[in-house]
Amino acid sequence: MQNAVEQSLEIDRRPLHEEVADRLRAMITEGLLAPGARLNERVLCERLRVSRTPLREAFKVLAAERLVELSPNRGASVVALSRSDVDQLFELMGALEGLAGKLAAERRTEGELAEIRALHFEMLAAHARRDLPAYYDLNRRIHVAISRCARNDMLAETYDSVNTRIQNLRFRSNFNQDKWNHAVREHQQMLEALETGNGSALRALLETHLRNKRDAVLEQWPAIDPAAT
Template sequence: MQNSLKEEMVASPAAAPSLPRLARPRLHDTVVEHLRQFIVEGVLTPGTKLNERELCETLGISRTPLREAFKVLAAEGLIDLSPNRGASISQMSESEVRENFELMSGLEAFSGELACERITPAELAEIKALHYAMLVCRTQNDLPGYYSRNQEIHDRINEAARNSALRQAYQSINRRLQAMRFRSNQQSEKWDQAIDDHEDMIKALEARDGKKLAAVLKRHLLEKRDAVLPLVSGDGMAGQRMRG
């Protein structure tokens, strides 16, 4: 049998600390952020049924803000809500993972092309600073810190594209893929390959070479797809064993 959710959170190095008591206006957003972090970093894995009582104890909150957060995450496709079975972490099929990564590769490639046309020197400097901070995290073997900066780089490139329709589509798909993008770097050679790709991204941005950046971003996302598909297959098999 699986350990309780609380035991998993204590055992996992990726688990966030208990929340401090917060002012009501910020509480809802903070709960959403922490649950999203738990999902991305694998503290809450695909198919896990969420225990409201244990989550409330862990986060130091009542059930009302927790249920409000569930609704937000359900709208993002991160959790499934059922009137009879409660809430559980969403689990994509292999075909859904493949298709979403393929779509994201196109969105990121288009973001790169537009960003090279529209990025400002200040925005480029901020992305380079994030890149160097990301490299420091790699030397410290800090995967959560690395991933946070990695994702911010991708997000800043998308922002620099200055296309609101593209931005909306990018954010919607990316939320569903973040946990798998995080897992794709858990193998050392995959992590190092991702860093090489980011070096190429910076060079293309500096040169304002949209075609080059688009090609790097597309390859980068498709490589992540190939890295996570075997993991998704394993998740599916584990889920079948649990249900049986």
């Protein structure tokens, strides 16, 4: 039986395929792997410095998240959403975020509020230096943190499933500087509603925020994928 010292020295190592899945997920989010793009195993193995086994296991993880499509004949490719898919996913995401926000304003702790406030100020700094990847990561963490404050496991599970599918689109919605600036102002209002415990206001803000994200994405849709309908 291990003693306390031995247990404290243990290192929690994640399986390699999970690390690979994380990297591929980030590449899809940031557009480095475009919608519809075929995932060349040889190229990705060289780029990520891994063998084919963890890469293929990572493909399976992303396929379960509906980010990657696996075909017996074509191999793996990044899922390409249609315009209708985007409209419906953002509609659903807005409802989920709105409900999460309402519950979060009623159930959040002071510690959780302090954490979200700290993330918000870090996000403002990333916006000020025009660091979109850093901004986006902090933005994502804020939305997830708010959803967790709702303390509803079923809501969190559904939220994560839908949110994963639109990460690339949420990232792209900030390409327009004016819309990016407006999104930051919306986040300031969200924080204020969370601070005052105004669940109705936070719900409305989050629903509007997601509608604005959807509109920003669909406005540039021909540029993203001229063949999409």
